[in-house]
Amino acid sequence: xxxxxxxxxxxxxxxxxxxxxxxxxxxxxxxxxxxxxxxxxxxxxxxxxxxxxxxxxxxxxxxxxxxxxxxxxxxxxxxxxxxxxxxxxxxxxxxxxxxxxxxxxxxxxxxxxxxxxxxxxxxxxxxxxxxxxxxxxxxxxxxxxxxxxxx
Ligand SMILES: [Fe+2]
Numbered sequence: 001x002x003x004x005x006x007x008x009x010x011x012x013x014x015x016x017x018x019x020x021x022x023x024x025x026x027x028x029x030x031x032x033x034x035x036x037x038x039x040x041x042x043x044x045x046x047x048x049x050x051x052x053x054x055x056x057x058x059x060x061x062x063x064x065x066x067x068x069x070x071x072x073x074x075x076x077x078x079x080x081x082x083x084x085x086x087x088x089x090x091x092x093x094x095x096x097x098x099x100x101x102x103x104x105x106x107x108x109x110x111x112x113x114x115x116x117x118x119x120x121x122x123x124x125x126x127x128x129x130x131x132x133x134x135x136x137x138x139x140x141x142x143x144x145x146x147x148x149x150x151x
Contacts, residue, residue: 010122011070013115017131018061019073019082020111024104025054027088031097039094050101050141057134064130084111095149102145105138112138 028051035043062072073079080087085104092100112135119128 008068008070008122010115010118010124010127011065011068013111013118014061014065014068014070014127015073016082016084017108017111017115018058018065019079020085020104020108021054021058021061022076022079023083023085023087024101024108025051025058027085027104028054028101030088031092031101034091035094035097037094043094043097047097047101060130064127067126068124098145098148102142102149105142105145109135109138109142 028047032044032047032051035047065072073082085107088100112131115131116128116135119125119131
């Protein structure tokens, strides 16, 4: 516990972000498994693509924390306590699944842009570049998901 109290604000933000991506990862896996209806094939594949991306981000954020000399959250319990995104134990419709993912990505982008600013102020270019790239990429994904919903 003492170690986490010594953590810098940037480390806390990175750990919370990692935790958010773990929640999103599991949500996407659940949607990949349980989506039904005429959109099954497209969404089943899209959710897999998105959970693979989320898993890569979890790994990169953990390694960024380690490189900064901080310990990443390593248990699901710890990650759930840190996460700001919420799990989904329900069975949403296919469209609601897409809407939930788009909303989570929008929430993440607010956190990413805030962390990008904080990293810039702290002079941590590696963190800044990492989260900036995520936010830029997710803006495109959000546009595609919203376009799907309005089609
Ligand atoms: Fe699968």
